[in-house]
Structure formats: structure tokens, C-alpha cells
Amino acid sequence: MPTASDSAAAPLIEMRNITKIYPNGVLADNDVSFEVRAGEIHALVGENGAGKSTLMKILYGMERPTSGQIYLRGAPVTIHTPHEAIALGIGMVHQNFMLVPSFTVAENIVLGTEPLRGAFVDKRAAVAATASLAQQYGLNVDPEAVVDVVPVGMRQRVEILKALYRGADVLILDEPTAVLTPQETHELFAAIRQLVNAGKTVIFISHKLREVMEISDRISVMRDARMVGTIDKRNADEHLLAKMMVGREVFLNIAKPPVQRGPVVLKVRDLEYATEAGVEALKHVSFNVYAGEIFGIAGVEGNGQTELVEVIAGLRAPLGGVIELEGKSIAGLPPRGVRQAGVAHIPEDRLTNGVALESSIQENLIVDRYEREPFTRGGFLRPSEVARNGEVLIEQYAIRTPDGALPVGSLSGGNMQKVVVARELSSRPKLLIAAQPTRGVDIGATEFMHEQLVKARNAGVAILLVSADLSEVMSLSDRLAVMHAGRIVAIFPTTNGLTEEEVGLYMLGTKTMTQAEIERNW
Amino acid sequence: MQATLPTTPSFDRAAERARVQRERRRTAMIDVLVTLGTIALALLVGFLVMLIVGKDPILAYSSLLGGPLSRTNRTGRWIEDATTLIILGLSVSIPFRARQFSLGAQGQMFMAAMIAAVIAIYVPMPPLVAVLLPLAAAMLAGFLVGLLPGLMKAYLNANEIVSTLMLNAVVVLLYDFLLTNVFTPPGSQSLRSEAIQAGSMLARFTTLLGVNLGRANLAVLFAAILVVAVWALLNRTPFGYEIRTIGANEKFARYGGINTRRAIALSFAIGGAIAAVAGVHLVLGVHQRLIPGIAAGLGFEGIVVALLARNNPLLIPITGLFYSYLRVGGDIMEQEAAVGTEIVLVIQAVIILLLTAQVLVNYVKSRSRPVRET
Numbered sequence A: 001m002p003t004a005s006d007s008a009a010a011p012l013i014e015m016r017n018i019t020k021i022y023p024n025g026v027l028a029d030n031d032v033s034f035e036v037r038a039g040e041i042h043a044l045v046g047e048n049g050a051g052k053s054t055l056m057k058i059l060y061g062m063e064r065p066t067s068g069q070i071y072l073r074g075a076p077v078t079i080h081t082p083h084e085a086i087a088l089g090i091g092m093v094h095q096n097f098m099l100v101p102s103f104t105v106a107e108n109i110v111l112g113t114e115p116l117r118g119a120f121v122d123k124r125a126a127v128a129a130t131a132s133l134a135q136q137y138g139l140n141v142d143p144e145a146v147v148d149v150v151p152v153g154m155r156q157r158v159e160i161l162k163a164l165y166r167g168a169d170v171l172i173l174d175e176p177t178a179v180l181t182p183q184e185t186h187e188l189f190a191a192i193r194q195l196v197n198a199g200k201t202v203i204f205i206s207h208k209l210r211e212v213m214e215i216s217d218r219i220s221v222m223r224d225a226r227m228v229g230t231i232d233k234r235n236a237d238e239h240l241l242a243k244m245m246v247g248r249e250v251f252l253n254i255a256k257p258p259v260q261r262g263p264v265v266l267k268v269r270d271l272e273y274a275t276e277a278g279v280e281a282l283k284h285v286s287f288n289v290y291a292g293e294i295f296g297i298a299g300v301e302g303n304g305q306t307e308l309v310e311v312i313a314g315l316r317a318p319l320g321g322v323i324e325l326e327g328k329s330i331a332g333l334p335p336r337g338v339r340q341a342g343v344a345h346i347p348e349d350r351l352t353n354g355v356a357l358e359s360s361i362q363e364n365l366i367v368d369r370y371e372r373e374p375f376t377r378g379g380f381l382r383p384s385e386v387a388r389n390g391e392v393l394i395e396q397y398a399i400r401t402p403d404g405a406l407p408v409g410s411l412s413g414g415n416m417q418k419v420v421v422a423r424e425l426s427s428r429p430k431l432l433i434a435a436q437p438t439r440g441v442d443i444g445a446t447e448f449m450h451e452q453l454v455k456a457r458n459a460g461v462a463i464l465l466v467s468a469d470l471s472e473v474m475s476l477s478d479r480l481a482v483m484h485a486g487r488i489v490a491i492f493p494t495t496n497g498l499t500e501e502e503v504g505l506y507m508l509g510t511k512t513m514t515q516a517e518i519e520r521n522w
Numbered sequence B: 001m002q003a004t005l006p007t008t009p010s011f012d013r014a015a016e017r018a019r020v021q022r023e024r025r026r027t028a029m030i031d032v033l034v035t036l037g038t039i040a041l042a043l044l045v046g047f048l049v050m051l052i053v054g055k056d057p058i059l060a061y062s063s064l065l066g067g068p069l070s071r072t073n074r075t076g077r078w079i080e081d082a083t084t085l086i087i088l089g090l091s092v093s094i095p096f097r098a099r100q101f102s103l104g105a106q107g108q109m110f111m112a113a114m115i116a117a118v119i120a121i122y123v124p125m126p127p128l129v130a131v132l133l134p135l136a137a138a139m140l141a142g143f144l145v146g147l148l149p150g151l152m153k154a155y156l157n158a159n160e161i162v163s164t165l166m167l168n169a170v171v172v173l174l175y176d177f178l179l180t181n182v183f184t185p186p187g188s189q190s191l192r193s194e195a196i197q198a199g200s201m202l203a204r205f206t207t208l209l210g211v212n213l214g215r216a217n218l219a220v221l222f223a224a225i226l227v228v229a230v231w232a233l234l235n236r237t238p239f240g241y242e243i244r245t246i247g248a249n250e251k252f253a254r255y256g257g258i259n260t261r262r263a264i265a266l267s268f269a270i271g272g273a274i275a276a277v278a279g280v281h282l283v284l285g286v287h288q289r290l291i292p293g294i295a296a297g298l299g300f301e302g303i304v305v306a307l308l309a310r311n312n313p314l315l316i317p318i319t320g321l322f323y324s325y326l327r328v329g330g331d332i333m334e335q336e337a338a339v340g341t342e343i344v345l346v347i348q349a350v351i352i353l354l355l356t357a358q359v360l361v362n363y364v365k366s367r368s369r370p371v372r373e374t
Helices: A006-009 A052-059 A082-087 A103-111 A124-137 A154-164 A183-199 A209-217 A238-246 A305-312 A334-342 A383-396 A413-426 A443-458 A470-476 A500-507 A515-520 B015-051 B057-070 B072-097 B105-122 B129-156 B160-183 B206-209 B217-235 B237-250 B250-255 B260-287 B296-309 B316-336 B341-367
Strands: A013-021 A027-036 A043-047 A066-072 A075-077 A088-091 A172-173 A200-206 A218-222 A226-232 A263-276 A280-290 A293-297 A319-323 A342-347 A433-437 A463-467 A479-484 A487-492
Touching: A013 A052, A027 A052, A043 A183, A043 A209, A043 A238, A052 A172, A052 A200, A052 A470, A052 B206, A066 A209, A082 A088, A088 A154, A088 A487, A103 A124, A103 A154, A103 B250, A124 A183, A154 A172, A154 A183, A154 A433, A183 A200, A200 A209, A209 A238, A218 A263, A218 A500, A238 A443, A238 B206, A263 A305, A263 A463, A280 A293, A280 A305, A280 A463, A280 A487, A293 A443, A293 A470, A293 A500, A305 A433, A305 A463, A334 A342, A334 B072, A342 A413, A383 A413, A413 A443, A433 A443, A443 A463, A463 A470, A470 A500, A479 A500, A479 B250, A487 A500, A487 A515, B015 B057, B015 B341, B057 B316, B072 B105, B072 B206, B072 B217, B072 B237, B072 B260, B072 B296, B072 B316, B105 B129, B105 B160, B105 B260, B129 B160, B129 B260, B217 B237, B217 B260, B217 B316, B237 B250, B296 B316, B296 B341, B316 B341
Parallel strands: A027 A226, A043 A200, A043 A218, A088 A172, A172 A200, A293 A463, A293 A479, A342 A433, A433 A463
Antiparallel strands: A013 A027, A013 A066, A066 A075, A218 A226, A263 A280, A263 A319, A479 A487
């Protein structure tokens, strides 16, 4: 029997020798031990697929470990459902919010444990409870607003309040900053500090090292389903953490030889597009992309970049204007026609629509070429060729899988990313469109993506890079355009000597180049 | 700091592959055991139901489980029913693989039966042609009846469940109308068409083998050929690749360059052409004429067969045989043990329900893989 002093000395949460093997054979956690002290902010970091989310799902009762034991204040506990986790004071805020969009903030917070008056939900009590909880922890929300219309940052605070309302002492935050703007992140961190001051404990899952160094007291690093180690923040720095996460030296700076610009590959003139709802998303968009260069498009998300990419890729039909690839019009062609003209496309939502999770890796690698030789001959698909192509690309792009016949869904996010890149680059494109290539991607995968883009550029491919990450688009691009409100508002002939502040003014629409200036830089 | 920095462990592909394959085999074995367990459990539940309603469960069960094999003509009924169900299961598996919930097999079958019968009754033909021409015409009719809701779904985004069900009603009522007013010869005592010409009749095993196998006939060969053909279509042709990819992720298919609209419309149409073969089986093989409600309710039984087989054409013969065994056994139980139709249906439903639930469990399990952290 543990005595009172024993349990006081014991860590708040201890997960001992946790192993998790999923039914499809994937080993997600391999003999992982992890402990959290009361009142700390503990960051759990690792590359995509390192096993950190699975570990936390086990703690929250969403998954059962294959083996291993969880201790809470020194006493062994079994947690089979989130309900049991909540009863033990463990709450989790997921990356994808689990809120009812048509309910108000207060209704969402009390959902399942509603204050009642007679047989009815006491809405006034719910609002009051929400307001006082929000006040107590400095999590600013509007209790009576409908969740559907509140900004992402507030939805996240609603999730946190929901967990607190149910009595959570330990809060697991799964990549909470992935969806936030820098300003919102700042507010979230202030709120986290206030929570800890109020005696809560926070587990913070992330792979953004800058944030981890800013917010946490201790940091645990996972890699390849194993726990690499736990260190105090004062002993850590970003470089060391990156090394622990990736398992080798990481180079975050991009080496790029001087640009060798060839002829115009993509010519876009006066491109017009309106969404189904009638919103004008593209207005007179014109630019060129030359062989052997990376032409970047910067801009705050939602200023027409997504539409521009999808119109060029053939996924949306333009209202008017010219799109030419090496002099031939590709405007209005279906995706297959655009691809056959020599365009490859790394889509921004590639983990959802750049792959088919249930299909095998091999089959994902032929979606743009399955109907041609050697994959189809005499009307029949040739599985041996499909498999061979898979093996070659798995080898060449170091896609980490035991078997190309496994579904893409069995891969880690970084490796899924590689499947997309392998397919698109192996089509030997003249133009590569890369949309938000490193969004939601970890260090290793970012490094890989940048390498591949520069490599393709050096080989003479014209690259259209669209990114909301200003530092990324500025360091990778040879020329840079800025989009605002559906227009190209600036084209810089070089990124040398350009500052983020300068570009930022164009992104916000406070500065615009004259038409003559822009045309000079087409 | 406590953590030392290990080097990246080398990824032993061969060992990993072996491990994953072991794991898969283990999972597959568990699947089989669970399925057998489920069947046993379902039979037990049926047994209890029988006890509660005060029937003789032992007699009833021996009829249900032994009935279809107790006499050759009963076995013939089983083969006949299984032939129809297997063909129908194959038919719906094609749109289902593209995640299109076409429920049009019923109408396609009735239309096919009509077309096949008209040709086989009224157009004099030499042997062989007398079978192949009605078959081809019926398949074309099924293709077109399938194509219509397929086009409506692909190009107008009309809900396929509604459109196929409505179309079923139209075709079935048309069938009833024409049978009553056109195909039934004047002065006939009962509502039925003339018999089809002898050359169009699919030979029955009873005549071929000299054993009384009822109305089971050579259409079994159609079913066998279709199993292989549908498997090849789905797994060995570019069209099958399109269907499977659309079923896995339609947006991805479109992004990758697949003409998703064409493929979706065709999946309905090809399903229709196959359902037509089931209609041909009923006209040229089983009834050898048109009768009222020739295929009533069968279209939906095909869906059960396909779902139990998880739309895998190679499993459809197994689930088709299993399900029709239950259907025929149920009929026999009804006759021999004087168990009411309702009880028979309850027991069948319990078995199917438990098995479907297991399919669902597996489906959910296969989806809840550790996808990734983003």
C-alpha cells in the first residue's frame, strides 16, 4: 500500500512500458514510459507518426494499450473510455474540435452535463457557468455565440473550457497551435500559464520547437514509436531537440545555386474566376513562370491562392483569361488534360485529397498514369508493373514502409507526403505547382520537401510555389509575387534584400505596385 | 541532460514486412473464427426464439440446417436461388465499390426479364442464338436502366437512392401492366405469358443429369463466369482501378485525373447489365415464361449478399450460397415444422444482423488505424 508520503512523491501521471500495436500490425508505441509532474507544462514532441498522439489517446482512454500500465498519483489505473479519463480528471483537447456547430458556446460547454431546471436545460445557468469559468481562467469566450460563427481561436478556448467544466486537472492539448495565428497562439500561451498557476497540469503535444521552448517546463521527445528522453527546458535548445526528434543532424537552411532561368513555361493572363456563390476570387491575374525558377506567391490565406492553383490544375473552370503551358492553352481542360500537358500538382490538402488512404501505396502512385503503358496494356491493368513502379519510388524517395501493397493510411504523415511528392515529381513535369508544401509538416518532412523543390528547379522544372509561410516562400523563391483580394499586387524580380515587413505591407493590401511595375516583372 | 542521442535505427524492411504479414495472418484467422462464432451465436438465438414460441426447436432446426440437402429437388431449389442471388450480389458490388448506393437491381431485373421474354417468345431463332440474343438484349436493357440514374447522379448530383427506387417502381408497374394487358394471351385462365420457345430454354440439371434437381439450370455457368469477370473488371482493368479509387476517395480520383463522372455513371450501368443476367436466369431458366412478380424482393437480397461479402466478388459465391441456403432452409422449416413465416424471417434476420454487425465492426476497426498525427 502506498503511504500518503509515497503518493505525494510519485509523479501525477506515470505511463510505464506502454506498447500499442494496431490490428493492422502497425507498431505505434514501443515500450514507452512517460511521466508528468503535478503543476508542470510538459511538452511531448516528435515527428508525425512518432507515436505521441497514440500515447495521449491511450491516456485519454480512446485507445487501449497492447501492454503497459498507467499510474495516477502512484496508483495503477485502467482507462478504457474517455468517460473514465474525465472521471479521473484527465481532459483532452483534440486537433479537430469536437463541438456541435449549431449550438452556442455555453451549450457546447455543458453538453452531456447540462444544468437542469425541471426537465429542461437551464440555459441561463449554462451561460452563467460558462462566463464564470471563462473569467476564472482568462479564457475569453462569448457564451451566447453560436459555435459555427466564432473564430477558430475561440473554438479552441471552448474546448478547453469544456474539459475544465468537467473537472479536468490535467489537460492534454493536441497540437493546439496548428490552427492558430501568431496572435492567437500568444493568447493561448497566456491562458496556459494561468491554468498552471491555478494548479492545473498541461501536456502540450507539438512539433514546433520554438513554441515548445517558449511554453514548457519539461520536454519529452519521441521518435519511431519510442521515447528518446525527457529533458528540462533549461538544458534544451531547438537544435538539440531537432536532433533528438529526427535522429540526425538537421539542416534547416536551404542551399540554392544561382537561378538558371529558361524560357516561359506557364503564362497566365487576365485570369478570372468566381466561386459558385458568385464571389470573385481571381481578378485579372497575370504572371509568367520560367523554366528553372521557383516563382513564389505569398499572401494571407484566402486571398485567391487556393482558387488560382485549382484553376491552373484543372480542378475549377476559369471564367476568362489565358493559361498557356509552353504556348499551348490549358485553360478549362479537365485535370487529366492538364496533367498530360506536363503539370504536376502537390495539393494543399494533400493528406486528405492527395492520397486515397484505403488504397495501397502502389495504387496511389499511379493515379495519374494507370491508363497508360506500362501499367495498362491491351485493356488490362498489370499488377506486376504497378508493384514495380511502387518499389522504385519507395526506394528512390525513401518512403518508409515494409510493403508497397499496404494502404497509404498505414503510413505516417511525413511518408504520405513523400508518396504525393514521389508521384508528382516522377511524372517528369514541366511545371510543378506546390501549394502550401510544408503546412502541418514536421522538420524532417519540411527539409525533404525543400530539397525536392530545389532539386526539381535545378533540373529545369518551372515551379509555382504558393505558401502562407512568409519566411518559407521568401527563402525558397527566385521571384516573388504577392496576392491580395484576388489580385496580384506585386511581383519582385528577386527576393534578395527583401524584408518580411516590406512584403507584409503588400500582403495586407496597404501597398500596391503600379500595373506598369508589375508588368515589367512578369 | 539525461537523454543520449541514438543514431537513426536502420529500417529493416524484410523483418518489418514479415512482422506485418504475420500480424495480418493472425487478424485474418481471428476474423474467420469470429465469423464462425457469430453464426453459432445467431443459431443459438434463433433456437431460443423457437423455444419461447413453444415450437419444437430440434425439428425446426434440423429442417432449417438439413432441409436443403435432404432431397435432391430441395438442393435444386437452393442452387436456383443461389444463382440469382450471386448474380445480383455481383451486380450491386460494382456501384457499391465506387460508394454509389444504387438500389436499382430490382427494376433492372424486371426490365431484363421482359425484354428477354419478348424476344424468346415472339422472335423465331436458331438454337444458341435463341439464348444469346435475349441475353444480349436484356443486358443492354439493364445497362440502360442502370445508366439513367447513373448519369443523373454523376452530372446532376441527383441522389441515387431516391432515383433508383423510383425507377424500380416505374419498371415494376410497367411490367405488371404489360403482363396483364399485352403478354397474357386472351382467354387465359391465369395471369401469365405464353411459354418461351424451346430453343431459348436454359437446360435444367434435372434433364441433363437425370436427377430431380428442380428448376436449377445452366445459368449456374453464367454466375460462375460473372464471378471471374467481375473480379477481373474490378482488379485487372483501368476501369476497375477508377471504380476502386473513386470509392476510396472521390476527390483524390478527380485530382489525379480520373474522369469520375464517366466512371460513376458506368458503374451503375454495368451493374445494371449484370442484374439483367439474373432476370434472364429467371425467364429462360426458372419460369420459362413471364409470371407476376417474377423477381419480387430479390433485388434487395442481392444487397445483403454483396454486403456480407464486403463487395469482394470472390466472396460473393460463398455468401450467396450461404444466404440462399438459409432462405430455402427457412421455407422447408416453415412446411415441416409448421413454424410461421414470421419466425423464419426473425431467425434469418438475426443471423444476418449479427453477421452484418460483425462486418461493421471490422469495417470500423479497419478505419481506426493509427493514421497519423498532423
